[in-house]
Amino acid sequence: MSGDGSRRWLADLVFAASLAVVFGYAIYAALGFAENTKLFPLAIAIPSFLLALGQVALSLRARGGAPAERTDADEPDALAPSERTRRTAIACAWVLGMFAAVYLLGFLVAIPLAALAYLRLGARERWAPSIGVGAFCWALVYGLFDRVLHVPLPPGVLLSALGVS
Amino acid sequence: MFEALIAGLGQVLSWPAIGLMFVGIGAGFVVGILPGIGGATALALMMPFIFKMEPAEAFAFLLGMSSVVAMTGEITSILFGVPGEPVTAATIVDGHPMAKQGQAGRALGAALFGALIGALVGAVSLMVTIPIVQPFLRSFGSPEFLMFAVLGIAFISSLTGRSPVKGFAAAGLGLLLATVGQAPGTSELRYTFGQLYLWEGIRIVPATLGLFAIPELIDLAVHRTSIARRDVGALGGLREGFLDVLRHKGLTLRACIIGIVVGVAPGIGGNGAQWVAYGHAVQSSRDPKRFGHGAVEGVIAPAIASAGERTSALIPTVAFGIPGNVSTAVLLGAFIIQGLVPGREMLTRNLAITFGMAWTMMLANIIAIVIILLLAKQLVAITRIRGALLIPPLVLLVFLGAYAERNTLFDVVVALLFGAVGLVMVRLDWPRAPMILGLVLGQTIESYLSLSVNRYEFEWLLRPLVLVFIALSLLVALSPYLTAWRQRRKPAPA
Numbered sequence: 001m002s003g004d005g006s007r008r009w010l011a012d013l014v015f016a017a018s019l020a021v022v023f024g025y026a027i028y029a030a031l032g033f034a035e036n037t038k039l040f041p042l043a044i045a046i047p048s049f050l051l052a053l054g055q056v057a058l059s060l061r062a063r064g065g066a067p068a069e070r071t072d073a074d075e076p077d078a079l080a081p082s083e084r085t086r087r088t089a090i091a092c093a094w095v096l097g098m099f100a101a102v103y104l105l106g107f108l109v110a111i112p113l114a115a116l117a118y119l120r121l122g123a124r125e126r127w128a129p130s131i132g133v134g135a136f137c138w139a140l141v142y143g144l145f146d147r148v149l150h151v152p153l154p155p156g157v158l159l160s161a162l163g164v165s
Numbered sequence: 166m167f168e169a170l171i172a173g174l175g176q177v178l179s180w181p182a183i184g185l186m187f188v189g190i191g192a193g194f195v196v197g198i199l200p201g202i203g204g205a206t207a208l209a210l211m212m213p214f215i216f217k218m219e220p221a222e223a224f225a226f227l228l229g230m231s232s233v234v235a236m237t238g239e240i241t242s243i244l245f246g247v248p249g250e251p252v253t254a255a256t257i258v259d260g261h262p263m264a265k266q267g268q269a270g271r272a273l274g275a276a277l278f279g280a281l282i283g284a285l286v287g288a289v290s291l292m293v294t295i296p297i298v299q300p301f302l303r304s305f306g307s308p309e310f311l312m313f314a315v316l317g318i319a320f321i322s323s324l325t326g327r328s329p330v331k332g333f334a335a336a337g338l339g340l341l342l343a344t345v346g347q348a349p350g351t352s353e354l355r356y357t358f359g360q361l362y363l364w365e366g367i368r369i370v371p372a373t374l375g376l377f378a379i380p381e382l383i384d385l386a387v388h389r390t391s392i393a394r395r396d397v398g399a400l401g402g403l404r405e406g407f408l409d410v411l412r413h414k415g416l417t418l419r420a421c422i423i424g425i426v427v428g429v430a431p432g433i434g435g436n437g438a439q440w441v442a443y444g445h446a447v448q449s450s451r452d453p454k455r456f457g458h459g460a461v462e463g464v465i466a467p468a469i470a471s472a473g474e475r476t477s478a479l480i481p482t483v484a485f486g487i488p489g490n491v492s493t494a495v496l497l498g499a500f501i502i503q504g505l506v507p508g509r510e511m512l513t514r515n516l517a518i519t520f521g522m523a524w525t526m527m528l529a530n531i532i533a534i535v536i537i538l539l540l541a542k543q544l545v546a547i548t549r550i551r552g553a554l555l556i557p558p559l560v561l562l563v564f565l566g567a568y569a570e571r572n573t574l575f576d577v578v579v580a581l582l583f584g585a586v587g588l589v590m591v592r593l594d595w596p597r598a599p600m601i602l603g604l605v606l607g608q609t610i611e612s613y614l615s616l617s618v619n620r621y622e623f624e625w626l627l628r629p630l631v632l633v634f635i636a637l638s639l640l641v642a643l644s645p646y647l648t649a650w651r652q653r654r655k656p657a658p659a
Contacts, residue, residue, distance in 0.1 A: 012593045019334055026341055029356060037348040039618065040611040041341065041355060048337025055330050084387060088588070091386035095379065095584075098560050099577060107565065115557030123389070123553035133554050137561050149217070151569045 274406020343607020424473020
């Protein structure tokens with residue numbers, strides 16, 4: 001099995017085992033519920049636990065067999081697995097960073113700033129489209145969600161603490 | 166029945182439903198033409214907008230969008246060889262070679278007119294099926310509905326992924342997540358870990374957004390795609406393509422039937438319909454060697470079948486709460502948001518809404534064709550948008566979509582957690598549709614189970630229809646293994 005296939009095999013095994021743990025815990029917790037309450041969770045968790053264990057067994061059997069299937073089942077891509085993993089980690093970090101910005105600064109301030117930062121620093125876009133998309137995002141938040149839909153947008157923890165909002 | 170049919174049309178044509186349908190069509194154009202954002206993802210992204218809408222408005226908006234997504238997806242498939250939607254992938258095989266031979270307009274005409282016919286026939290089949298399904302449903306009690314839901318999950322779990330074991334385990338996870346919060350009837354807390362937030366259970370909107378939208382936008386960022394990588398020439402010959410569909414009447418009819426049959430059978434979806442139809446077009450051709458090199462029949466058949474499947478997939482969704490494909494699985498969330506229960510009520514009390522759905526799909530497809538004909542060149546220009554520019558607005562929609570239902574950032578955290586799970590599932594080839602279906606149907610299944618046990622104890626398992634459904638579910642669950650076993654037994658060609 002190739003290095004990539006081996007990593008994928010291990011990830012698949014860990015995921016299946018994690019599910020087995022989740023279902024196992026669900027069974028254990030459900031045993032403490034009242035009679036009427038535990039029927040459905042047990043009816044789901046017991047067969048699911050067995051299925052997850054079955055998948056663990058299938059994964060273990062596949063070790064050393066044929067190379068693992070492609071990571072992206074739907075579309076072929078030319079990216080090397082390591083590059084793909086690196087870019088995925090960066091993209092996830094940007095999404096989490098955007099959420100952190102929203103939490104600290106609120107949607108109205110964070111979204112245009114995060115959009116601008118992502119496009120300039122992450123995607124290496126030019127200033128004009130970056131500012132354009134940032135402004136579009138701000139208009140979407142302010143115009144659609146704040147003014148039209150009247151969604152009460154959170155002010156942001158940091159701005160609230162500073163007394164700015 | 167006839168009154169409901171007219172009332173359904175009236176609902177769709179009334180303001181603001183008609184306006185919202187146009188908004189949905191506009192969104193569907195953009196989503197369809199941009200590879201990377203699927204129809205199911207788009208539906209998930211739009212879900213938060215329907216909270217304040219009436220049911221007729223909400224479905225005009227959502228179905229208006231989803232019914233044009235694949236139609237416009239044909240444009241990128243044919244012109245650039247990049248599937249605008251997974252359900253338009255088969256069109257590439259012959260459509261893109263036609264474009265390379267300077268017949269882009271003809272291929273587009275054939276695909277779009279074929280898709281229109283498929284959608285219209287599918288919508289009519291939805292309307293015609295209702296009188297047949299109604300008496301059938303009257304003979305159903307809680308145990309039968311319960312088992313029908315189980316059958317639907319068996320279909321989706323068994324057929325949407327490559328491994329049925331993974332499919333069923335994913336469905337189990339969704340069903341289990343549906344039990345989080347206060348138990349129906351007893352109000353006892355289950356799996357809340359002392360968190361007040363979890364008392365109300367896991368919400369469908371943040372879960373759907375996370376599971377479907379976040380992996381797609383991460384993928385968009387990873388691939389750094391520039392959507393249109395090639396230039397396209399003149400778009401003449403659209404009329405010729407329209408006429409091609411009329412010339413191949415037999416193939417058109419058979420592709421319609423394939424689309425409808427696949428749509429009604431839950432779990433196979435448009436991906437299956439298009440390839441089955443394409444295979445049939447090759448098989449039934451007098452000159453199969455032309456296929457793959459620009460045979461117009463190879464464009465017509467998958468376009469029709471895929472569109473027919475999309476519309477007829479609403480039949481099991483509306484009548485039984487069993488989605489025919491991934492998009493309708495996501496659409497089930499809209500039923501819940503709108504307080505509608507798929508099944509008997511949709512065919513009796515809410516029949517006008519059901520007919521309104523069929524009307525929406527018919528009208529949206531007709532409007533889409535007109536707009537495409539008027540704006541074909543301008544629409545192609547949309548594909549030159551760089552993928553990176555789409556990511557901030559998409560992240561914004563995910564965050565605000567998750568937040569807006571209950572105005573809490575915890576829902577955004579839930580969306581992010583589901584996004585992480587969704588990303589892992591995509592990378593490891595675990596199907597996501599069974600999980601979201603389990604989450605959506607979990608409470609309904611639990612209430613049917615509770616009613617069945619309270620009323621019949623465990624004797625409900627011996628009811629004749631229940632036994633039929635158990636047998637069918639087992640057959641569906643085991644079918645991939647039976648197929649593999651039969652193939653292994655086939656003698657190898659000499």
